[in-house]
Amino acid sequence: MPFSHAGKAVFYMKKHGVDSLIQVEDLSKAFSRGSDTLQVLQQISLSAEPGELIAIIGPSGCGKSTFFNILAGLLSPDGGSISLNSKKVPHLRGRMAYMQQKDLLLPWRNTLDNAILGMEIQGEHKRMAREQARDLLKTFGLEGFGDSYPQELSGGMRQRVALMRTILCKKDILLLDEPFGALDAITRSIMQKWLLKVWGQFGPSILLVTHDVDEALILADRIYVMTSRPASIKGSLQVDLQRPRKITELDMVKCKEYLLGLLEDELTVPEP
Amino acid sequence: MKTRLVNTALPVALLAILGLSWEASVHFFEIPSYILPGPWEILKVMWQRMDLFAAHGVVTLIEIGLGFWLALVVGLTLAVLIHASRIIERSFLPLIISSQTIPVFAIAPLLILWFGYGIGSKVVMTAIIVFFPIVINTVEGLKAADPDTLALLQILEASPGQVFFKVRVPQSLPLVFSVIKIGVAVSVIGAVIGEWVGAKEGLGYLMIHANAQLQVELVFASIFWLSILGMGLYGLVVVVERLLIPWRHGGSNK
Ligand SMILES: Nc1ncnc2c1ncn2[C@@H]1O[C@H](COP(=O)(O)OP(=O)(O)OP(=O)(O)O)[C@@H](O)[C@H]1O
Ligand SMILES: [Mg+2]
Numbered sequence A: 001m002p003f004s005h006a007g008k009a010v011f012y013m014k015k016h017g018v019d020s021l022i023q024v025e026d027l028s029k030a031f032s033r034g035s036d037t038l039q040v041l042q043q044i045s046l047s048a049e050p051g052e053l054i055a056i057i058g059p060s061g062c063g064k065s066t067f068f069n070i071l072a073g074l075l076s077p078d079g080g081s082i083s084l085n086s087k088k089v090p091h092l093r094g095r096m097a098y099m100q101q102k103d104l105l106l107p108w109r110n111t112l113d114n115a116i117l118g119m120e121i122q123g124e125h126k127r128m129a130r131e132q133a134r135d136l137l138k139t140f141g142l143e144g145f146g147d148s149y150p151q152e153l154s155g156g157m158r159q160r161v162a163l164m165r166t167i168l169c170k171k172d173i174l175l176l177d178e179p180f181g182a183l184d185a186i187t188r189s190i191m192q193k194w195l196l197k198v199w200g201q202f203g204p205s206i207l208l209v210t211h212d213v214d215e216a217l218i219l220a221d222r223i224y225v226m227t228s229r230p231a232s233i234k235g236s237l238q239v240d241l242q243r244p245r246k247i248t249e250l251d252m253v254k255c256k257e258y259l260l261g262l263l264e265d266e267l268t269v270p271e272p
Numbered sequence B: 001m002k003t004r005l006v007n008t009a010l011p012v013a014l015l016a017i018l019g020l021s022w023e024a025s026v027h028f029f030e031i032p033s034y035i036l037p038g039p040w041e042i043l044k045v046m047w048q049r050m051d052l053f054a055a056h057g058v059v060t061l062i063e064i065g066l067g068f069w070l071a072l073v074v075g076l077t078l079a080v081l082i083h084a085s086r087i088i089e090r091s092f093l094p095l096i097i098s099s100q101t102i103p104v105f106a107i108a109p110l111l112i113l114w115f116g117y118g119i120g121s122k123v124v125m126t127a128i129i130v131f132f133p134i135v136i137n138t139v140e141g142l143k144a145a146d147p148d149t150l151a152l153l154q155i156l157e158a159s160p161g162q163v164f165f166k167v168r169v170p171q172s173l174p175l176v177f178s179v180i181k182i183g184v185a186v187s188v189i190g191a192v193i194g195e196w197v198g199a200k201e202g203l204g205y206l207m208i209h210a211n212a213q214l215q216v217e218l219v220f221a222s223i224f225w226l227s228i229l230g231m232g233l234y235g236l237v238v239v240v241e242r243l244l245i246p247w248r249h250g251g252s253n254k
Helices: A064-071 A111-115 A117-121 A126-137 A155-168 A185-202 A213-219 A250-264 B002-028 B039-048 B050-084 B086-099 B104-115 B119-143 B147-155 B160-197 B203-212 B216-244
Strands: A022-033 A036-048 A053-057 A079-084 A087-089 A096-099 A173-177 A205-210 A222-226 A233-238
Touching: A022 A064, A036 A053, A036 A064, A036 A079, A036 A233, A053 A213, A064 A096, A064 A173, A064 A205, A096 A155, A111 A117, A111 A126, A111 A155, A117 A126, A117 A155, A117 B160, A126 A155, A155 A173, A155 A185, A185 A213, A205 A213, A213 A250, A222 A250, A233 A250, B002 B039, B039 B050, B039 B216, B050 B086, B050 B119, B050 B160, B050 B203, B050 B216, B086 B119, B104 B119, B104 B160, B119 B160, B147 B160, B160 B203, B160 B216, B203 B216
Parallel strands: A053 A205, A053 A222, A096 A173, A173 A205
Antiparallel strands: A022 A036, A022 A079, A079 A087, A222 A233
């Protein structure tokens, strides 16, 4: 069976670590809060192979976004290292596009112009960038909203614009922090299919944070489970199942049970 | 749509009531028109002496326009420089802020002395009044960019110039426009005071002149024309604002 024993990370199937695209080792981070410190990340280690789709799940507030912010170079870690193609780097900027948890759309730009922000900054021609974005509108369920301002869009639509902006940066590493968090079940499943298609077409390596165990199972090659704060890697699960996957397949149900087991230990229910 | 109608109707109704009670009181208490003319009489003067008001109004309008434009160009430029350079900020900003304690109207006679009785002194007067708030608020607006948005630009590897033009400038526009709107009202005062202190033409000059001759209805008519001028300029700014900040109006009215 393709999973590890509870509490311990076991990697197999593929060789990890030696020639990984991204290797994170013992990453730690604490925030100071007045006089005391809040330890958020405690020796996080994980790796990603080229073209791998990795999901990270963990309890709310455990430090998932903090982890991504460090990878993106917005925060510097207190300890540990990040390697890209076996070379130590301070962060992944330059190779990576990052979709943050907040959509961060610019209120003075309409859908198309928000979507092309990254391309524009990279120096691409505005008109050509807009054409490319326009072609994506339909796929993203934003047809007819190309000229709308963010204030006129729903939360889910805004999130899709942010995803478009991230994808259009055309980087080979994508960090996606709960990209489908604000979507309803149907739209969510459409977007998941679409993400798999893009992934199949262009083959970026994707690190994706999600709250949704099902989503992780449907999408990911490998799933990392984080502990509650201070976060470390509680376990990982290699999902070598054929795509498209159905959450009702027996293997998937088994995987889900295993993941829920890992997560359950992390949920501290207050004593009555 | 309905609220919009009410929003226009209410102040108009109030204005009508005030006007009518004014008219009624003037007749009821038999107030002589050299003390307080009724609105109807003022409106008649405004209309009958149109040529006079037009001639003087154009002068005042030019003073306001030039002064305002001068303040805007110099003010925005200085604000950008202050934003761009620590040294300029440290040397200019304290002086600009403390200079606001000087009562600008008090230096009006000096301006007349230096720039003459013509429109020059009024243009400078207007510009000085409007200049300070424009500088300070623009600096404030440029600084006040949302840290998360700046982080996004950092992730996208934007250059400082790109951050400035793609985020800071558009983000500061609403604040800049709100100060420009206040500035328009203030600039009318600047020009009029400049004319009071010494001028040969302009609506402010006309007021002083008419007041000295006890032509009170002419004074009132000048005041009315001045406020119409002010409202017109304000409306103009609102139109420009809507053109430059379409995202603020796009959503709610559709
Ligand atoms: N800049 C900061 N300064 C201080 N504390 C912070 C900062 N950023 C995050 N934290 C704290 O670190 C902890 C982890 O935050 P983080 O946003 O990484 O969690 P998360 O796993 O992404 O949560 P969620 O699932 O709700 O998105 C939280 O307790 C938060 O209060
Ligand atoms: Mg988060």
